[in-house]
Amino acid sequence: MLDSLALAHQVPEDWRAQAEVFNELFFxxxxxxxxxxxVVVxxxxxxxxxxRDDGQGREEFDAPQLGELPTGQEGGKSSKLFLSFGLSAIIVISLVVYSYGLLLYVEQGPSGDVADxxxxxxxxxxxxFIWQYEYPNxxxxxxxxxxxxxxxxxxAVTSGDVWHNFGVPDLRVKTDAIPGEYSHTWFIANETGSYTIKCYELCGSGHSDMTGEIVVMEQEEFDEWYESAGANVTEESTPTPTPGGHGEASVSTVGDGSASAHRAGVAAR
Ligand SMILES: [Cu+2]
Structure with a gap:
């Protein structure tokens, strides 16, 4: 709760990390x-x-026999029954609607122009038994x-061989990694530091060693790393032009194009 107040200035107010949503649900x-x-107890x-049996016995009390439904002795019992059913129904239905709304948000992530x-x-x-990442650049x-x-x-999570499952417990992120398919999930890390990634699908002998790390950096620090790493990619992946003239690497073109498109939004903040 306190965290979300402190973070209000960094991200649009309706953007909430999955961890915050789950913490709220739990709370x-x-x-x-x-x-x-x-109340019940x-x-x-x-x-x-x-x-309680105080030894004085209430003779007028006509206790229900086994198998007989209580009829309500001094009046008002059936209204109590309705009241308790009614209240329970209101509480349960409200919780269902409320959690369903939050879980839809968890599924889709923040929406709107800013998020796009x-x-x-x-x-x-x-x-x-490794995790590989590819950035827009x-x-x-x-x-x-x-x-x-x-x-x-x-x-966008997928697998190159068998079923895996990408999970980051501290960010409350977890999704399947299935060959030939992409599972989509998202996260917002509001504190710098390192978060452990684990595989949550028994995928072979090295399954328990299939870990990774998400390193959350300050924006400027990240930009620096991202740009220098991106520059290396372009240099390394551009093949030496061949006499045949087919040497223009589609990899680096795609990298540059989509990267600047994606990063333009990020950098504009
Ligand atoms: Cu695995």
Whole structure:
């Protein structure tokens, strides 16, 4: 809760990290569950005390027999029944609607013009037993994914061999990595530092070593790294022109084009 206040100046107000959403869900369910529990247990104890056997016996009390439904003795019992069913229904339906709305947000991520422009999409590929990343400018890294703080990062996750599952517990991010398919997820890391990536699908003998790291950097620091890494890519991947004239690398062209398009939005902030 405090975190989200402190971060309000960095990202549009309706952008919330998945971790914040899940923390809120947990908090709301904890509070509502506790309140309902306290009311139910207190009311039960109160009635147990009020109707205790004090040796004086209430002769007019016509206790229901086994298999017989209580009819309501001193009136008002059926309205209590309706009240308790009604309240339960209201609480349960409200929770369902509320969590469904939040889970839709978790599925799709922040939307709107700002989110469409200010994001960076990283392709993630799981291969026995490493994680590889490809940035919009063509930079490819293995193991460590560098991202700027407070930025919307969209991930397109796939696999190069068997089923894997890309998960970052501290960012509450987890999605399948399946050959021939892309699973989409996203995250916003609001603090610099390092977050551990693990594989959550038993994928072979090296499964437990299939870890990686997300390094969250300050924007300027990231830009510096990104640009220098991008410059290397262009140099390295441009093949020496051959006499045949087919040497213009499509890799570097694609890299430059899509990279500047993506990064333009990010840099414009
Ligand atoms: Cu794996």
């Amino acid at each position: 709301v369910f904890l509070v509502v569950g506790t309140l309902v529990g306290v 207190s009311y039960t104890l109160y009635n147990a005390y009020k109707n 422009e200010q994001n960076m999409e990283v392709d993630v590929t799981g291969i026995q 063509g930079v490819e890294t293995t193991g460590t994914m560098r991202v700027p703080r407070g930025e919307l990062i969209r991930l």
